Amino acid sequence: MQTSDLAALPMRNRAEAEALVCRVQLALTDRGVALRAPPPVPDSCCGRGCNGCVWEGYYAALRFWREDAIALLAR
Structure with a gap:
């Protein structure tokens, strides 16, 4: 997943926020990047x-x- 895709994920409600967290964590794990x-x-x-x-x-x-996750993934 591209970092621009992560930046575009909506978070208008709890379900979207939870989906965003899952997608970002998956991208971080796939790249072997650790974040709080x-x-x-x-x-x-x-x-x-x-x-x-x-x-x-x-x-x-x-x-x-x-934003922190995107910055880490962009490195």
Whole structure:
């Protein structure tokens, strides 16, 4: 898988985020590259749509994790 393909993977919901993690981890394993674990899935969401929801933080952290993985794979 090309790094541009990894960058294009959507993460609009939990299922897409989990699929992204699997694809990125597979690409890392295939190339023999080690990277820290992805951010943990939140388990403390109250479901009220708060500004600054734990899911917003999760998706931001996941974007950084994906960027780090892409940078490692591009080397």
